[in-house]
Amino acid sequence: MEAAKDKLQCWVCDHTDLKEVRPSQIDGNLGSENFLITNSDYGKTAAIYECQNCSFKQCPYLTDVIEFYESMEDDQYEEGREQRLLQERKVMQQIQRIKPNGKLLDVGAGSGILIQAAQELGYEAEGIEPSKWLYEQAQKLNLPVELGIFPQDDKLRGPYDIVTLVDVIEHVSDPKGLVAEIRKVLKPDGILVVVTPDVDSIMAKALKYKWWHFRIAHIGYFNRKNLNLVMKRAGFDVFKMMRPTWFFSVEYLLERVSAYLPGRMSVPAPGFIKRMVVPVNLRDSWMGIYKRDDKTA
Ligand SMILES: [Zn+2]
Incomplete structure (x- = not known):
């Protein structure tokens, strides 16, 4: 372990001065079930190291997570499809103000929910997704999602006016490399849209390691x-920063709340209330819109 620690390097700024701020909370072996999008095991993470230069927090000893996604099956995720469609529509409405039309690529497209929202607004949209199960859900709905890991040139038909990276960058061990690859498939005046949790948000600070985004599948924790x-170093300038709104059914929210109660107590509520869908903006994620800088080759 000591020898490995010498090689620690910040995934954002390359500095080697990293300090362990949290030991690993993992006991036993990991499986795909730990990587479900709807997993509510908040606070369970691998060892977290903080860069003493840029404050980025990363899990340097849990980098090989792609195999878990490839075999993951998450029925609960698809049950929440309607709510997720509402939030992706909101994301697309923000994008529409800047790029009213064009060709869109969604990296980490899941079951194609954002693509569906983009198509409704008239965009030519496609996506790429590593999870076979999520890819199959997209196929059932005739949504153009390819199975694979970006960049996969033989499957994609760029260049694109818009690339979206929604709740993906916190799952990868080379965010700079991923974003640099995205730059290559973007048109010169294209935009990149990144959504990721904000580890410096008030919610994150209040809940500390009980914050819902501290979870095993997240191996990188960004602030603004x-x-x-990381975007700058991959050749992008920030154009706009926003706080995205999510939509949840009351039932889903009550389940999430119960994860914070002792013994996972359940919160009773009548059925019609449970089925209500409400917008929630906890201001604990960033939605950044980026443009290619002119300097990077
Ligand atoms: Zn750093």
């Missing part, structure tokens, strides 16, 4: 500054 830094 180091998110913009």
Whole structure:
């Protein structure tokens, strides 16, 4: 372990001065079930190291997570499809103000929910997704999602006016490399849209390691500054920063709340209330819109 630690390097700024701020909370072996999008095991993470230069937090010893996604099956995720469609529509409405039309690529497209929202607004949209199960859900709905890991040139038909990276960058061990690859498939005046949790948000600070985004599938934790830094280093300038709104059914929210109660107590509520869908903006994620800088080759 000591020898490995010598090689620690910040995934954002390349500095080697990293400090362990949290030991691993993992006991036993990991399986696909730990990587479900709807997993509510908040606070369970691998060891977290903080860069002493840019404050980026990363899990340097849990980098090989792609195999878990490839075999993951998450029925609960698809049950929440209607709510997720509402939030992706909201994301697309923001994009529409800047790029009213064009060709869109969604990286980490899941079951194609954002693509569906983009198509409704008239965009030519496609996506790429590593999970076979999510890919199959998209196929059932005739949504153009390819199975694979970006960049996969033989499956994609760029260049694109818009690339979206929604709740993906916190799952990868080379965010700079991923974003640099995205730059290659973007048109010169194209935009990149990144949504990721904000580890410096008030919710994150209040809940500490009980914050819902501290979970095993997240191996990188950004704040506004180091998110913009990683983008800068990959050849992008920040154009606009926003707080995205999510939509949840009351039932889903009550389940999430119960994860914070002792013994996972359940919260009773009548059925019609449980089926209500409400917008929630906890201001604990960033939605950054980026443009290619002119300097990077
Ligand atoms: Zn750093």
